[in-house]
Amino acid sequence: MNRRRKDDDTGAALPLVLILVTVIAVVLGALLSFADTSVRTTVNLRDQAASAYTADGALQAGINAIRNSTFTGADGEHCFGASDTLSLPGFGSGGAAAVSCTADPAKVQIQCPSLSVCNRPGSAILTLGTGGEDGLNIQQPTGSSFRVHGVVYSNSNINVVNGSLDTNTAVYARGACAGTIRSTPAAACGYGGSNLGADPGYAPALTSVPPRQALPPCTKAGSLVTFQPGFYDDAAGLSAMMSASSKCKDSTFWFTPGTYYFDFRNSAALRPPSLPGGDDVWTVDNGYLVAGTPVDAGGRIIAKPPVPAKIPAACDNPIDDAKAAGVQFVFGGDSRLAVKAGQVEICGSYRADRPPVALYGLASGAEAPVTGTLTPGAATGDFTGGTAAALSKVDSTGATWAAPGKSGGTATLTATAFSPAVTPPAGTILTSAKIRVTHSNDHGASKDSRTAQFTPAGGAPIPLTLSAPSDGSAATDVTDVTSQLAQSVYDGTFGGGQLSYAVNVKHEGTELVDAVQLDLAYTPPALRAESGCTQLPYTSPSACALVTALNNSGNRFYVQGTTYAPKAVLDVTLNNATEPIFRFGVVARSLWVKETGSVTFTGAVIEVPDDSPGFVFGVYLSAYVCPGTGTCAPGGTPVARARVAYVDGDPANPVAGARQVSVLSWSGNR
Template identity: 85%
Template sequence: MNRRWKGDDTGAALPLVLVLVTVIAVVLGALLSFADTSVRTTVNLRDQAASAYTADGALQAGINAIRTSTFTGAAGEHCFGGSDTLSLPNFGGAGSAAVSCTADPAKVRIQCPSLSVCNRPGNAILTLGTGGEDGLNIQQPTGSSFKVHGIVYSNSNIRVVNGSLDTNTAVYARGTCSGTILSTPTPSCGFGGSSLGADPGYAPALTSVPPRQALPPCTKASSLVTFQPGYYDDAAGLSAMMSSSSKCKDSTFWFTPGTYYFDFHNSASVRPPSLPSGTDEWTVDNGYLVAGTPVDGSGRIIAKPPVPAQIPGACDNPIDDAKAVGVQFVFGGDSRLAVKAGQAEICGTYSAERPPVAVYGLTSGAESLVTTTLVPASVTGDFTGGTTASLSKVDGLGATWVSPGKSGGSATLTATGFAAAAAPPAGTILTSAKLRVTHRNDQGTNKDTRTAQFTPTGSSPISLTVSSPGGGSAVTDVTDVTSQLAQAVYDGTFAGGQLGYTVNVKHEGTELVDALQLDLAYTPPALRSESGCTQLMYPSSAACALVTTVNNSGNRFYVQGTTYAPKAVLDVTLNNATEPIFRFGVVARSLWVKETGSVTFTGAVIEVPDDSPGFVFGVYLSAYVCPGSSTCAPGGAPVARARVAYVDGDPANPVPGARQVSVLSWSGNR
């Protein structure tokens, strides 16, 4: 018998059960998958953490291994004994590790084990004059304190007018001391002398005169005017550019890194037309002079300085940066620098072996007068028998021409050459230039005419004086052409020229051109010891200082490096100083400092850095981890890296375990 559905749900139970089972299975599957992922993530994170901890521990092991060794980064040495890899088998929970080591090429040595092995001066102030003027003269308002960080040593006297000289260490004077001097220990005046008072004899950054540079264009106010290293001889031009009436007033004058030689010749009695007369003092009376690698307010190197520049802090300071590349301003003769209403900052170049001398006054060298006789290189024309050799000297030989008959005739001779084997360099001052034409005719001179002209290469002809000799007697006609050749010689473009000689006679006879000569006397640029007014006793009315700053509310002057001028005087007036004006010390014949009542800077005005502000040597360390392995070797990407510096009390004799460790950077790939 067939059963029919009567309205109950007995037949629907099975599908509902199947749906429920399916839903539960999906949910459980998702939960189990999430749980599995979570477990695996936890395991991976735990492994990564273990690897990171192992790498950190490996770096610490490497750092300590070097700390307790005598490794100094010298050529041929290895960081870890006989290898640059430190193997750490079964090291930590992540397996084994290895540390590779590479020496850091950057080294700093400011430990100064001796005065001869040091990259800073032994004194903050060292004056070398021995009498006739104050060695150190400080003038300031009553109650003021002139502060110095480092030793003060005068080979003559120290005079403090009002206020006090205050240094954190010793003060020595071989002569007398007057005024209030605060030091530890008490000042040693009438001191017998020591090696601290000797001239350190720093060498300049150049051994010969660099190429002369023309002044850069100056056409727009508040612009960037860029100078290149080289030789500059025009103080008047520099001063005009950096004046309040200049076309480029309020500009930043950027002296790019390198060596600059300033030997001004504006006061010389003999000058080329383009070099204006004046004094040999370069005056910064407007704008912002920045010398060195430019940096921004945070000390980061930038491509070029801004306009206006922020002084101080406009160029890379060798105290702060062991990679600083700056300038050296070298002054010769009576050349000097004055900062009036302008602002200037000069940054030296860091060196591990010597102080970063930024301003240098030459102590030796002199100009030499060169005399030479230039002669033809080739001869053409109607004359015969003439050779360059026979025309180079007066010897009765030379080029001859015989008139064709009693009625006479005319003839020409053209000689080219008159160029020096080595052309005078740009900046050469021509003292004398004389053309000599030696000639004769063996007959009379009635109605004869003779002319000659010299055409310098690339220039206009110059008419020469030519007489009409007779009776066989030779004459030498001399024409002074100094003024016509001076500019080309100064520009370095003089390349000789061509001399044309024409004779027209009315009789028989033989015309002889015996010699054609150009006599030159000139003075090429030279490294010159400081001279002139810079060597007069200060402060007589005729004496002058190598560097002068005046009492002007707008001026600022900073030297980020050593100032070395053992034969000159520095005369500095402080107005708006916000940090030390002479970093890395001053060496001069005499130093005069004036503080005004408006000075608010209370720190050390002159300083040298303390010992060991940097490190003796450094290394780069990289840590590698090999999970589950009993050994490990460097390979692939390191798990962690570090840059570490070490400082030894005596770099030449390191003591294992006694060296100071500085971690400069630490990073990991996690």
């Protein structure tokens, strides 16, 4: 029998081998499990990606199908012909797909990213008045043609008195049409369709009244007269400057780029002395008005316009230059512009997201009259207790002075400040200014004498009226100083002043100055909606139009930009027109156009570029993906969703394949 020696370790390696085999087996098992999980995850991710790609492609197919149709979301229509589901069997590697469609009841207007898309009105002419006057009135010689490039839409009627109205696209009127209208399709009168005629509601380029500007010097004929952006309130001054009798007649009047607010106050009953009276009509009857960045004959920007300016094409046109920096003329109240024997060109500024509005009539806003009582800030002199607080109110506790003896004596009191918390801005109309002095004497007599005066800061003294109170009674004397303070308030320089009070009594007793107060009422400049005669129905020559213009071989008026005056009327007379008058469209309450003389111009008098947006309709699209190559029915949670808007130049007559597409949102369930 073989015996093992004590130092023989044969067989000891077996447990080590078993342990090693077990560890290797566990590690290999884990590795194989991880590899299986990784493979499964990769397959799942690949399937999800394929499903997502298929869903995205399906949405794009749905978007394109509607783009190439005439679907507008009207009642009874379906997105994809006879159905609101687009079936896409075997559409992609992810399987079959289906797209469901629901019309979006909200209609919006797309804000466009560039000039070549749609930052302009949807119509060449849009009138917003709904009755009591013609929406569009055209008077011209028999046989004449008034040509428009773009949609014409009146929210009331269209009255073509003679000749014809011709446009390259559609004409709509919610009311009746009279006269000859040529359009494609035929004019839709008594129209009750889409909201193409809604007010686009463009906002003005300012939200508050800018600083008032004085008129620039006008001393030399044939010169360059330069205006700066700001607030102008003197129509009479502007008209005098731009008349044939002006010292600077035949000049070029350059309105540098920026925003101008015209709210004329010449008709105000309480205007200051420096503001001449008259109506609120700015008349251009001589010279050359250029508003915007000046350019030369080749369209290149120059430092200043020449004298005389060559109109039109004297300023940088936003139709031609996406960097054009122009003006916006904003009119408020009953302010109006009349172009007679002068020449005018107004160029708007290019905007990436809205039309280049060059002429704007305010539709909202009102004055905010201010009333207040100004009191002294300090008091000095012979009176005691004359603190500012004591003199600020009538309470029998003001400043007192006791006569030194039975023979009486004299005393003075000076109250200073009367400063407004906020200085009224330049252009403010003062409607009332009254100084109140409340005083008494416990031994008052008719032989006493009292004098007082108010001296505005930087101004001349204004005598005040004082009475002689009876024994112990108080008198409140009021002096109207409106006319004396109107100019400084209007100039924006009123800063308070001082009141001097002097008394001479012939007896013993106590003189009391109870209160000294300055009551002010004034109206600061404000952004005011079109008002006054501009709101009358425009049915006769006596009514007021925001703009009246006569265009002939010598007199010219051009707006290179959008004209937006939703509450006002435009009235233009054309005699041998040779150029478009309103570029980028007109939005107004009513538009009246008269053509006289021979009509030789064959182009459009009013136009909007071809790619104007119109209004859009929207849809909600949902994409579903099903395994296999068969058909797929919508159900469960969609893989991807999108909200899409379509733009038609004429919503009533969509053109398949010619629609602008805007994807408003896109999301997926990945």
